[in-house]
Amino acid sequence: MKVGDTVRLIGIPPGLPDDDELRTRSLFEKCLGKSFRIVELETVEGLSYKLVKLNVGQVLGKSDYLDSIWVEPEYLKIETSSDEANTF
Numbered sequence: 240m241k242v243g244d245t246v247r248l249i250g251i252p253p254g255l256p257d258d259d260e261l262r263t264r265s266l267f268e269k270c271l272g273k274s275f276r277i278v279e280l281e282t283v284e285g286l287s288y289k290l291v292k293l294n295v296g297q298v299l300g301k302s303d304y305l306d307s308i309w310v311e312p313e314y315l316k317i318e319t320s321s322d323e324a325n326t327f
Contacts, residue, residue: 251314291309295307
């Protein structure tokens with residue numbers, strides 16, 4: 240997976256909180272099954288993989304960049320590689 244790839248959220252990490260302020264689990268549930276473009280990958284100390292940033296504002300009726308989620312790659316399925324998207 241790399242920045243620019245289109246991925247589908249195919250799972251929700253267990254134990255996500257859903258407090259009154261962030262509503263993280265609810266946001267993941269709204270995103271489940273939908274496709275998003277990878278906008279960033281981040282190395283986190285102690286993890287053997289990079290976390291994937293997806294802009295997901297559109298599922299809340301906003302511009303996509305106004306809300307984002309960070310998710311482990313195991314909960315994503317690549318739909319279109321950015322290499323394939325740039326092939327003519």
